[in-house]
Amino acid sequence: MQQPLGEQIRVRMDQDGPVFTDKRGFREAWRQIKRDRFLYALAALPLLYFIIFRYLPMVGLIIAFQDYDPFLGIGAMFSLDNFVGFKHFTNFFDSIFFWNVVRNTVLISFYKLLFGFPLPIILALLINEVRITLFQRTVQTISYLPHFFSMVVAAGIVRAMLTPQGGLLNQAIVAFGGEAQAFLTDPALFRSILVTMDVWQQAGWNSIIFLAAMATINPEMYEAAAMDGANRFQRMWYVTLPSISFAIVIILIFRIGGMLDAGFEQILLLYSPSVYSVSDIIDTYVYRAGLIGRQYSFGAAVGLFKSVLALGLMYLANKVAQYLGQEGLW
Amino acid sequence: MTTTSTPTRRQFLQGMGIAATGAVLAACAAPVAPAGGDGAAMETPEVWFASGNPCPGGGDPERTAAVQELILEETGVMVKAHILPPGGARTEKLNLLIASGTQSLDLFTGNWPDFKGITLPLDDLLEVHGTDILAGHSDLDWRMMKDFEGTTWGYPRLGLMGHTHFPFFRSDWLAEAGLEVPDTWDGMEHAYEAMKENHDEAVIVAMGRRHLMYNTLGAFTEHGYSRWIDPADNMIKPPELQDGYQDWLAKMNEWWDNGWLQQESFANPDYRAMLKTLTIGLWLGWYSRMTIWWDQIRREAGYEEEDYVLSLKITGPAGVAKTNNAGSNSAYMIPRKSKYPEAMIKYANWIYEDGPDDVTNYLIASWGVPGEDWEWVDKENKVARLHSAGSSVCEEKYSRDFQVTLGLGPETWATAVKIQNDDGEVEWNRHWQHINTYWNQYEGGRMPVDFDVPYDRTAIRDAFPGEPDFERFVEEESIKFITGARPIVEWGNFVEELHGAGLDQWSELYTQQYRLYHP
Known part of the structure; x- marks a missing residue:
């Protein structure tokens, strides 16, 4: 018409x-x-x-x-x-703990990213190469299991393992003639414990998405590579990894965007005054100021500061991914 | 002929989608209050307590309901309780309850200056409905509940306490070493060394720096664990800046390096589990872990020899080691949002009503319905027998949800009651005896310089927002000095850092408040 x-x-x-x-x-x-x-x-x-x-x-x-x-x-x-404007933000920036909590947040997140990001990829690559189905499924199930523990249970397991009085690890150390150690109160070890626990709990679960991406790879590519004389490692390196690079980049952007979430529950359940200096992060600071100290506005200001930083990080990561020729989030 | 109409798959799913959406909307809608009208004026007041119940899951619901009914009959008030979880989550839950717009709350506990501004002044309420509460406490207790303008912000919970900190020694290990209970610092160290020699696993447990200071700091400093007035400038200073504090830190560091202090002493471990390991030679923590927890462990395990004995007074190089606990601001408070403050005070007053001669109401709030949960064995001598299970079995008894007075301090008429369990054993006997014996024995410890000053910490925090950080910084660094993470030679740097963290502001604000009460 x-x-x-x-x-x-x-x-x-x-x-x-x-x-x-x-x-x-x-x-x-x-x-x-x-x-x-x-x-x-x-x-x-x-x-x-x-x-x-x-x-x-x-x-x-x-x-x-x-x-x-x-x-x-x-x-x-x-x-x-x-209305008080930016008073609470200024108070946070003036706090004696400002740099400490920012440093701890960034460091703990960075270590978790450094060790916790590649390990699921490696685990997925290894699982993908296993040809005995029963063994493959058993390994997968065992590696997923810790993800389903609530953080309280997982922290309880770690505490029970590491306590100097009757902890499993300390019992082993004492049995071999060593002295029991209070691992969880040692500032030199605390961050390592956090990262190890995080990897133990999440590596298996995080490998699922990479395994799913690997399932979409055309088998003919492997056959062609094999005909060209590529060994198993070379097939992983030249076929599998490039084929799942899109998934790796997307997950990396998400991880960087959430990088300031350094693991509030985990730290709250495990830290103590002996290790505050290496474990107090922005989230635990907010919890203390807001929920325990009833400084609700101050807590909200610190939380908002963290969110703005996280948004900036995600934007940056997205830009870098696009610059490197990968698909970004937007 | 009958035709049946079967919904198509699409129609079914559409219906499900609409129903689910409706359910979400309904769930998100604000609850509808019952209609008011004439009936509203006759409604039974319902008061809610934030209860620090020793049974985290509450007690037997049937017994709890029976106690509620009896209290309703006696007072016309329906009592209810929010049970607070133990540990750090307790403060979090309480703060959420206080801030909540939907949860009722009519009574909670804490140091009243920390909550000033969100609680009701109680003067008029007490005068009209709380005369027995007023009569039940000493003038000093009431002075501790008032600000410098004379307004009362709560009714007393703890009072000044002389019974909360003592060194407890393993009595069988002392006997094994042929030693008496020590009363000097050197004697205490010698006793521990002797125990350690016989039992390599022996440790000292302190429950954090605060309890360690309550029990030991007086041996090295003039004022013990107390803010003090610096004669140099007549200003209030933190306990950590007293002469002798460095010596104390050095001594604690020596204990740490020797492996005497339990390695998790500053890490909030499970102390009950630790007590069960029988490795604690010297306990320098909060008294009730001994008088309640250890006593339960000992009785349940049937230990005959293994036990602890306290030393009344340890004297060190600078004098008495212990500092009395000025828990004097600890109060029961009514939040501003309370719907029934009058009913709340009426109920609390009912508990005090017959004391000290007849403590039946107190026992109802504490132990349940007379004749059902407990009965008098010897009323004149205040001996009662429990019908319900012992104190360690929460789910089979009324678990003190509605107890809104603690029975400490001058209220010893309440703690003097002996409660027997089914076996004829007196429940919590060791605990109540300990309180009744030592609560007012202040001479065994140092009196904090400012024990009678209820600092308004809300005002201090408003003027100095970094105050919580300042306190925490002192705590963190002190622990580093004790554990050797920071060498004691850095003390000068630490003091400089304290100035950077706001020491002068801290000092000025505390001095201002101190002068309101001591012009």
Whole structure:
């Protein structure tokens, strides 16, 4: 049907043909929504989840710029009377612990990334090469298992292993003529314990995504490589790894974006005054100031500072990935 | 002919999607309060306590309900409890309850100056509804509940305590070494060395630096574990800057290097499990781990020989080692958000009502329904027998959810009650006896310089937001000095760092508050 000239301007071409942006276009859109209402209904639940639990709480960040008193109710959050600008941010930057918590957060995250990121790839490569199915599945199951322990249970296991009074490791040391050590109170060892525990708990689980990526590799590529004389290691290096590089980059970007999440629960459950200097991270600082010290606004300010840093890190990682010719997140 | 209409797969899934969406919306909706009207004026007041119950999961629900019913009959108040978890999570849960807009809360405990501004002043309420509470405590206790303007912010919970810190020695190991309970610092070290010689596994356990200081710092410094007034500038200073504190650190470092101090002394380990290992030669922690935990362990395991004995007074180079515990700000408080503050005070007053001559109400709140959970054996001498299970079996008894007075300090009329269990043994006998014997024996320890000053730490924190960091910095570095992670020769640098962390501001703010009470 011929459209009047004035209305034709509001038509744009789509791959399925012209899409009208006038009333008729909206009617068409509504018709499509009605037609796919089931799909929209399904999408509504996750959408609601994100709105209610992820976006609406962001309104609460406003208290980072106020002297907020929870007893004054939610209405007080929108009052200019409590507005203090960047006071809480300045207080955090002035804190004697500022550099310490930032350093610990970055270092612990970096070590976890350094050891915790390549190990699942190596584990996936090794599992992928195993040809005895029973053995392969057994190894996979055992490596996934620690992921399903709650952090409290996992920390309990680590404590029970390392305690100087009757801990398994110390019993072994004493049996071989050594002296029991308080590993968890030794600042020189604490970060290593955190990283080791993290790798133990997550390496198996994190290898799944790489195994899934490997499953999509065309077997003919391996056959061609074998015909060209490539040995197993060379096939892993020249076929498997390049084929899963997209997954590696995406996961790396996510890991870098979440790099400031250095493991709040894990550290809270394992640290003590003896090792605060090497283990106190931004999250434990927020917990102490906000939930224990009831400095809610200060805690919110520190948390917001961390989130902004994390966003910057993710943006940076994405840019670097694109610069290196990989697909980024956006 | 009957036709049946079977929904298509698509219709079914559509229905499911709509139902699920509706369920989520309904779940997210605010709860609807019951209609008010005339009936609202007649409603039973329901008061909620933040209960530091020794049974984390609560007790037998049936027994708890029976106690609730009895209290309702007696007072017209329905009592309920939020049970706080043990350890660090306790503070977190309490703060969430205080800040929550949906959870009711009518009573909680803590140091009242830390909560000033979020609690109700109690003067008028106590005057009208709490006359027995007022009569139940000493003038000093009440002075500790008031700010410098004379407003009362809570009713007393602990009072000044002389009974919380003593060195406990393994009595059988002392006897084995042919030693008496020591009363000097050298004697204490000698006793420990002798125990260690006979039992290589013997360790000293301190439960962190704070308890270690309560038990030992007075042996090396003039004021013990107390803020003090520096004569040089007449300002309040932290305990760590006293003359002698370095000597104490050096001595503790020596203990650490010798392997005397248990390696997890500053790491919040499981002390109950540690007590069970029978390796503790000298206990320098909180008293109730001995009077309750150890006593339970000993009785349950049937130990005959193994036990601990306390030393009343250890004297060191600078005098008495112990510092009395000025827990004097510890209070029961009513938050501003309380719906029924009058009912709350009425209930608390009911517990005090008959004391000290008749403590039945106190026992109802503590142990349950008379005749069902307990009964008098000898009322005149305050001996009662429990019908329910012993104190270590939480799920089979009423577990003190509604006890809103602790029975410490001048309230010893309450702790003097002897509660027998089924075997005729007195429950917590060692614990109550310990409290009743030592709570007011202050001469065995140093009195903190500012024991009668309820510092308003909220005001201090508002003026000096870095105050919590300052306190923590002192704690962290002191532990480093003890464990040798930082050599004692760096003490001068540490003091400089303290200045950088706000020592002068800290000192000025504490002095200002001190002067409000001591002009």
